Amino acid sequence: MNLKQLEKNTAAVIFQTGLVxxxxxxxWVVSTLAMIFDDxxxxxxxxxVVPIIFMILAIRYIATPRMGMVKxxxxxxxxxxWFMVTVTVFLVIMVILTxxxxxxxxxxxxxxRWIISGIILFICTTIAYFLNFxxxxxxxxxxxxxxxxxxxxxxxxxxxxxxxxxxxxVSLLLIVIGCIYLISFLKKYPLPEKDSYDKxx
Amino acid sequence: MTKxxxxxxxxVEIDKLIHEPARLKIIAQLYVVESADFxxxxxxxxxSQGNVSxxxxxxxxxxxxxxxxxxxxKRPQTIISLTKKGRExxxxxxxxxxxxxxxxxx
Numbered sequence: 001m002n003l004k005q006l007e008k009n010t011a012a013v014i015f016q017t018g019l020v021x022x023x024x025x026x027x028w029v030v031s032t033l034a035m036i037f038d039d040x041x042x043x044x045x046x047x048x049v050v051p052i053i054f055m056i057l058a059i060r061y062i063a064t065p066r067m068g069m070v071k072x073x074x075x076x077x078x079x080x081x082w083f084m085v086t087v088t089v090f091l092v093i094m095v096i097l098t099x100x101x102x103x104x105x106x107x108x109x110x111x112x113r114w115i116i117s118g119i120i121l122f123i124c125t126t127i128a129y130f131l132n133f134x135x136x137x138x139x140x141x142x143x144x145x146x147x148x149x150x151x152x153x154x155x156x157x158x159x160x161x162x163x164x165x166x167x168x169x170v171s172l173l174l175i176v177i178g179c180i181y182l183i184s185f186l187k188k189y190p191l192p193e194k195d196s197y198d199k200x201x
Numbered sequence: 202m203t204k205x206x207x208x209x210x211x212x213v214e215i216d217k218l219i220h221e222p223a224r225l226k227i228i229a230q231l232y233v234v235e236s237a238d239f240x241x242x243x244x245x246x247x248x249s250q251g252n253v254s255x256x257x258x259x260x261x262x263x264x265x266x267x268x269x270x271x272x273x274x275k276r277p278q279t280i281i282s283l284t285k286k287g288r289e290x291x292x293x294x295x296x297x298x299x300x301x302x303x304x305x306x307x
Binding site: 013074189 | 230234239243
């Protein structure tokens with residue numbers, strides 16, 4: 001019995017449901033819409049709350065009644081906080097470097113596309129490591145690759161004139177993967193008749 | 202269950218309450234979290250409702266677990282957590298088991 005692995009698996013139990021994939025897939029749908037309707041993208045960005053609300057409600061009303069509730073150990077909670085701090089600090093540093101680097105004569109001119117791809121890779125692999133969400137390692141490369149491809153298509157439009165198609169494919173892929181996991185989860189964990197501890201004397 | 206360890210006539214005592222396979226699963230699951238509800242425990246251990254109830258009764262009687270009954274809305278919920286005694290007993294159990302197997306290796 002490996003207690004460390006048991007603890008990691010317990011903390012990652014939510015990822016069995018596929019709801020996170022569906023939520024992220026919906027975020028990519030919103031990104032697709034923002035790319036297609038570029039003129040009103042500021043208004044479409046408001047729609048990012050929809051996937052977040054979906055995930056909160058789905059976890060509360062679909063996942064929790066089927067798999068129960070757990071309060072993770074304080075050590076795990078502290079680790080999750082450190083994770084959020086690390087990602088936030090990294091993002092802030094990147095923003096500062098970008099702002100202060102702009103127009104500076106000695107600034108290193110790196111194609112912004114690669115910086116953003118790097119940020120996407122870093123954030124996703126950090127999520128995968130800290131939250132023990134192993135599939136996110138794969139998604140990290142999928143997301144970074146999709147971003148790069150969409151930028152390439154925008155620069156060199158050909159038959160497919162809009163990079164939004166790449167985002168659409170990623171979103172559909174994630175939603176399908178999420179649904180597959182969700183169906184499997186619903187079959188494995190039917191709604192219990194009751195949550196009851198019957199004390200036996 | 203006792204075993205002579207080393208040459209010092211030390212007795213390695215294994216806690217039979219924890220040692221039972223189903224209860225060991227339950228306690229191990231509770232050990233790695235702050236608390237869990239009955240349903241979560243049932244799902245993660247793969248044990249039946251009656252099985253978990255029976256074992257929790259024994260653990261509660263030994264004051265290894267603390268059980269709180271409440272409600273989420275209209276739905277009853279049972280929250281289980283290890284007591285301090287339960288955690289210390291499990292830590293001691295792990296130590297004793299390691300010692301037991303270390304002795305066997307020699």
